[in-house]
Amino acid sequence: MRRDGALVLEDVPLAVVAERYGTPCYVYSRAALTHAWCELDALLAAHPHQICYAVKANSNLAVLGVLAALGSGFDIVSVGELERALRAGADPKRVVFAGVGKRHDELERALEVGVGCFNVESEPELERLDEVARAHGRRAPVALRINPDVDARTHPYIATGLASNKFGIPVSAADAAYRRASDCAGLEVTGIACHIGSQLLDVQPFADALARVLELVDRLASAGMRLEHIDMGGGLGIRYRDETPPTAADYARALLTGMSGRGERLLLEPGRSIVGNAGLLLTRVEYLKQGEDRSFLICDAAMNDLIRPALYSAWQDILEVAPIPGAPARRVEVVGPVCETGDFLGRERQLSAGPGELLAIASAGAYGFVMASNYNSRPRAAEVMVDGDAMHLVRERESLADLMRGERLLPGACGSATPVGSISL
Numbered sequence: 001m002r003r004d005g006a007l008v009l010e011d012v013p014l015a016v017v018a019e020r021y022g023t024p025c026y027v028y029s030r031a032a033l034t035h036a037w038c039e040l041d042a043l044l045a046a047h048p049h050q051i052c053y054a055v056k057a058n059s060n061l062a063v064l065g066v067l068a069a070l071g072s073g074f075d076i077v078s079v080g081e082l083e084r085a086l087r088a089g090a091d092p093k094r095v096v097f098a099g100v101g102k103r104h105d106e107l108e109r110a111l112e113v114g115v116g117c118f119n120v121e122s123e124p125e126l127e128r129l130d131e132v133a134r135a136h137g138r139r140a141p142v143a144l145r146i147n148p149d150v151d152a153r154t155h156p157y158i159a160t161g162l163a164s165n166k167f168g169i170p171v172s173a174a175d176a177a178y179r180r181a182s183d184c185a186g187l188e189v190t191g192i193a194c195h196i197g198s199q200l201l202d203v204q205p206f207a208d209a210l211a212r213v214l215e216l217v218d219r220l221a222s223a224g225m226r227l228e229h230i231d232m233g234g235g236l237g238i239r240y241r242d243e244t245p246p247t248a249a250d251y252a253r254a255l256l257t258g259m260s261g262r263g264e265r266l267l268l269e270p271g272r273s274i275v276g277n278a279g280l281l282l283t284r285v286e287y288l289k290q291g292e293d294r295s296f297l298i299c300d301a302a303m304n305d306l307i308r309p310a311l312y313s314a315w316q317d318i319l320e321v322a323p324i325p326g327a328p329a330r331r332v333e334v335v336g337p338v339c340e341t342g343d344f345l346g347r348e349r350q351l352s353a354g355p356g357e358l359l360a361i362a363s364a365g366a367y368g369f370v371m372a373s374n375y376n377s378r379p380r381a382a383e384v385m386v387d388g389d390a391m392h393l394v395r396e397r398e399s400l401a402d403l404m405r406g407e408r409l410l411p412g413a414c415g416s417a418t419p420v421g422s423i424s425l
């Protein structure tokens with residue numbers, strides 16, 4: 001939103017955020033986050049349900065804390081995400097533990113804190129979980145993640161419901177896996193899970209996947225295995241450019257239609273659709289470099305801060321924070337300082353900004369900071385959450401000391417902690 005031409009998030013001018021906390025800086029809106037979660041929750045009110053926000057989309061403690069306070073559950077894929085969720089106030093019973101490669105220690109910790117469900121992705125994982133649970137005198141609540149083999153029609157790197165990828169148990173093997181699971185003394189079979197991909201722009205694949213899952217659920221019931229919940233994963237797309245994703249209402253309607261008349265609780269694991277458009281990346285232009293056939297706006301944010309454009313050729317809108325009235329737009333490539341040709345944030349954009357000016361890269365709340373790295377020894381960005389007219393630093397910018405924390409020179413090497421400016425060779 002703009003006020004007198006300048007971008008504001010809630011009631012905070014982005015220029016003020018940049019001045020206070022520097023750039024690059026991720027900025028999230030508490031109101032947007034809250035709205036997205038509450039809207040979906042309300043739309044599902046007619047059926048017993050639980051939203052388990054997918055922590056991997058944005059795992060900042062403040063984000064998790066806002067959602068936990070609303071009553072959200074969490075979908076986690078590692079013990080690191082589990083500890084974050086707990087620290088943010090999550091109720092462990094509302095946590096589902098997904099992922100194809102859960103380690104022994106991760107299963108132990110999740111059992112110890114009493115997560116609500118383990119979404120198991122293979123028979124070897126079933127066996128391991130059964131063993132761990134029995135060793136601790138526990139029964140682990142289990143859902144099997146089924147691969148319904150539907151085409152999510154999204155980017156191949158984020159399609160997860162096809163027979164050809166590593167996720168889930170194929171429907172054809174599911175009956176046997178359920179029988180196996182129900183014979184395990186350490187397991188209590190409670191549900192079924194699936195997740196067919198991310199950034200879906202159509203509700204039909206969700207409806208198709210649900211229909212396949214329900215067929216299986218009914219078959220299992222007639223064999224005496226009654227499930228209590230159906231977890232349809234995440235994957236609802238958002239608008240980055242000119243896409244027309246289903247609205248939350250379309251999405252909820254499709255799922256509730258499929259579930260109508262049924263008693264199983266519906267679980268959902270949305271990530272991107274909750275946080276994606278609740279955040280942006282703020283960056284400052286360092287240089288305008290005129291190339292032979294194109295110009296480059298070289299920013300202080302780079303692919304290490306936001307990798308989606310480089311990784312998936314993703315398009316995210318780039319806005320001038322305080323455009324100078326009347327300044328002519330030129331066609332530019334928006335790039336960072338990292339030593340990779342693929343280090344771009346946006347290609348062929350019409351922008352008037354020059355050195356020193358601020359840009360906001362929109363729709364960066366999901367799969368932004370969480371995918372950041374220290375490549376080129378760049379400290380990771382600060383994260384800020386605005387709330388009305390208040391702004392809160394929710395993660396400090398990394399320091400140069402943070403960059404080298406835990407590293408060591410070999411014994412006898414002549415490194416030094418000499419302050420910059422007095423380096424001697």
Ligand SMILES: *Cc1c(COP(=O)(O)O)cnc(C)c1O
Pocket residue numbers: 054056057075098099195197198199233234235236269270271272273366
């Ligand atoms: C990534 C993932 C999600 C979240 O996906 P979004 O597209 O961000 O909604 C949910 N469940 C599982 C199992 C996932 O791997």
